[in-house]
Amino acid sequence: MTSLSCTCGKVRLEARRDPIASVECCCTSCRDAAKRLEALPDAPPILTEYATTRFEMYRKDRVEIVAGADRLAAFRLGSDASTRRVVATCCKAPVFLEFNGGNWLSLYGGLWPEGTLPPLEMRTMARDLPDGAALPDDVPNARTHNLGFYAWLFGAWAAMGFRNPKIEVKETLDA
Numbered sequence: 001m002t003s004l005s006c007t008c009g010k011v012r013l014e015a016r017r018d019p020i021a022s023v024e025c026c027c028t029s030c031r032d033a034a035k036r037l038e039a040l041p042d043a044p045p046i047l048t049e050y051a052t053t054r055f056e057m058y059r060k061d062r063v064e065i066v067a068g069a070d071r072l073a074a075f076r077l078g079s080d081a082s083t084r085r086v087v088a089t090c091c092k093a094p095v096f097l098e099f100n101g102g103n104w105l106s107l108y109g110g111l112w113p114e115g116t117l118p119p120l121e122m123r124t125m126a127r128d129l130p131d132g133a134a135l136p137d138d139v140p141n142a143r144t145h146n147l148g149f150y151a152w153l154f155g156a157w158a159a160m161g162f163r164n165p166k167i168e169v170k171e172t173l174d175a
Helices: 028-038 147-159
Strands: 002-005 012-015 021-025 053-059 063-067 072-075 083-088 094-099 104-108 122-124
Touching: 021 147, 028 053, 028 072, 028 083, 028 094, 053 147, 104 147, 122 147
Parallel strands: 021 122
Antiparallel strands: 002 012, 012 063, 021 053, 053 104, 072 083, 083 094, 094 104
């Protein structure tokens, strides 16, 4: 069991077992959302030194919000966005990203206490980085979501009996 919390500790989660994958996303959507969320008053940093967003991808059925669910708000880049980013309103810390219809949650790396984040396994959507941006070659830097990425997600979905638990977030956030 991994106990996680927002910056101020009012929103707490428990993640059971290992993540599906430990990734950094390079996509334009994640970078744009991070910049807007980082601009909120007192918000913590989100983007890494390479302009990526760090996530630990977990099956939805292995994540439980144990405190502060009433302090969560959903942020979307636009009304037709296929993703929602969920933020703790108490300290503006990003908590998770969820795709419409997805069976997993991408938990933001900032939830982990310093020194406890699982090792990075891959970067994805590197083609979206601006020209001239350089990534280290410490892990695979996939230009898009590659076959291995989709295999991880499909395997997790099959293990869940092809279910997709819903996570209710009542508030919305404009950024």
